[in-house]
Amino acid sequence: MTPFKRLGLSPGSDEREIKRAYARELKRCRPDDDPQGFQALNEAYQQCLRIVAQRAVAFALAATDEDDSAPPSAIAQTQPHPAAPTPPAAPARDASSQPAPKSRHQAQPASHEPHHADPAEPQARYFDLQAFLEELFDFAQRRLAVDLQRWLRDCEPLYSLDLKHALRAPVAHALAQREPPLAPAATDAIAEYFDLGALYDPDPRLRHWLAVASDRGARSVAFERILGEYRNxxxxxxxxxxxxxxxxxxxxxxxxxxxxxxxxxxxxxxxxxxxxxxxxxxxxxxxxxxxxxxxxxxxDPERLDPRRIAIAAVRIPLYYLAAAWFVWLLMAYDPAPLQDIPRNIAVLFAAWVAAALGWIGLRRLQRWMAQRMGWDPFVAYTIVLLAACAACAYWLPFQAALIACVIGFVQARSRAAPVPAMLCFLIGALATIAVTPSSLLAYDSAAPLIPIAAATVLPLHDFALSRRLGVPMAQVRAGAGKLWRLAQILAAVAVAGFLLR
Structure with a gap:
């Protein structure tokens, strides 16, 4: 089956029809469902693009033949001995001693039989695009950008301006898909020679392919640099x-x-x-x-993979036995540290699993709050910690109040305008004391609720203002917002509460 038949096209289809057919077939043959079919589809697509590019080069050569403006040595001719070699990768040889070497992208004779061409007969021309691209990229991969520029200037087939213009799209497309990508300096040298980044170019694909090639080249250099830190x-x-x-x-x-x-x-x-x-x-x-x-x-801290569980199941007993042995030595061989080892290891492993599941749930809750409610991670963690403090206020009142105060101070200081945020936090605590009945203030569990309520004022303000203005909460936190007015309202509530008590 030909590549055009694989895409459901006729052999005369152009590049746009090929891309549309590839997009249509890609919906039926996904890489996840059928990797081999996708690979065959992609190979057919790439081969069709190469055929179309070769066809464009052939049209340019035909126009050159009709115009008869290119120099005779621009393209290899179908004679027993080609005219000139390609760019000098080696010193020049004596032409009298042996024939000139052939370039890989120059044509071979159409027939192996000797043919005596008539001087008046137009001679056929052929350019091997794939061989030229391989030679170009191989030279660019091994040599410096200065040598590459000299190589391109000395390439005799590119003396034809029509051929050089016809090669712009195939070269740009091959640059974008080159693996491994060329270095940015080599990409810039090729782009400068073929004028790929011109703003006046009517074909936007060339600029897009050049941008892709430059980006992939820069990222490839950064990738190898990171590996080089460990390789060397x-x-x-x-x-x-x-x-x-x-x-x-x-x-x-x-x-x-x-x-x-x-x-x-x-x-x-x-x-x-x-x-x-x-x-x-x-x-x-x-x-x-x-x-x-x-x-x-x-x-991965966000999933309990069997590999992660297996590593923890080996590390926890090993670390516990090492710690117990060290304590056993410090205690002069007292057998107490070595008692109930299996039970203690099981408890530690269960605690690790519970902590891992709690962390996974916390991260998923954070993502849910960020996606559904538009909350940034900082506000999500603040709300979760304040809820935990409120839940533990009855059993650990002093600790819950201290943590709530730290949370309120941190979220006030982390804002771009910390002064009004700090005033809101302090006045919010006074307002909570003012509106709380005196009978409830006598209980120890009511004390931590005061800093918790004061610390909740800031995330509630951010949430309400982001919903009203339709902006992310991170943008609200970057400015003062309505904090000055909110501080005035809280101060009025505090004064009114103290006067009415």
Whole structure:
């Protein structure tokens, strides 16, 4: 089946029809459901684009033949000995001793039989686009940008302006899809030669492809720079372990050692997150996919993956036994620290599971509040902590009041306008005391409710104002908002409450 038939097109379809057909077929053949079918579809799509680009180059060459304005050595001709080599990658040779070498993107003779062309007969021309792109990118990958510019200037087939103009779209598209991406300097040199970033260009695709190529090149350099910090760590054994774990196939003794040493799993996850922010598409291409998937799941704080549970099930008994043995030595071999070891380990593991589930629930509640109610994470954590203080006020009144005061002070000081926020917090506490009946103030459990109510004033103000103005709560927190007026209202309530008591 030809690539055009795979997309349901005729061989004469243009690039727009190819992209529409690819988008239509992509809805039927998703990469998650049918990876092999998607790969075949993508190969057919890329091959169709190459055929269309080759066709555009052929049209440009035909126009050059009709115009007869290009120099005779612009394109390789169908003669037994081509005219001139491509850009000098090696010193020039004596033409009298041996024939000139052929470039990979110059044409070969149409027939192997000797053919004596008539000087008056127009000679056919051919340009191998794929070979030219491979040679161009290979040279750009190995040499400096200055050498690349000289290579392009000396490329004899590009002496034809029509051919050079016809190559702009294929080169830009190939730059955007190049793997690995070229360095930004090489991309800039190619873009400058083919004039890809011109603002006056009527084809916006060229600027888009150039922007994609530049972005991918810069991110690829940053990706390799991060890996280089661990690849070249000759004096740090831990960094070499981490780099070997990500680059080489799974070696379970090394993986177990990294999992059992404190802070190493979180450090490895931090490295993977840095790489994921820079180049998520290269995370499993340039690193070992098994190691990447294992550590991203084993160190994810927002899910209880079996890998994470297995690591905790090994670390908790090991750490507990080490601590018990140390205490046993300090206590002069007293058997008390070594008693009830299985029960204590089970309690610690249950506590770890409860803490992990609580953290997961807290993060999900934060996301729900941010998506449904428009609350930023700071306000979400504030509300959750204040609710926890109110729930514990009966049993731990002093501790709940102290935590509520700290929360109110922190959220007032973290604002862009802390003075009115601090006044709202203090006057809110006075207003709460003024409106609370004297009979309730005699109870210890009522004392922590005063700072809790005062600290709740600020997030309620942010929530009401964000709903009224239709802006995010983070933007409300960045300004004073209606805090001065709210402080005046609370002061009036406090004065009225004290006068009426």
């Amino acid at each position: 760590a000759h004096d740090r054994l831990v960094d070499r372990w981490l780099f070997g774990e990500l680059q080489r196939p799974a070696f379970w003794p090394r993986r177990a050692l990294i999992a059992l040493i404190p802070s190493l799993p979180s450090r490895l996850r931090g490295l993977l997150l840095r790489l994921q922010r820079v180049g998520p598409e290269w995370l499993e291409r340039r690193l070992d996919p098994g190691a990447v998937g294992f550590w991203l799941r084993a160190c």
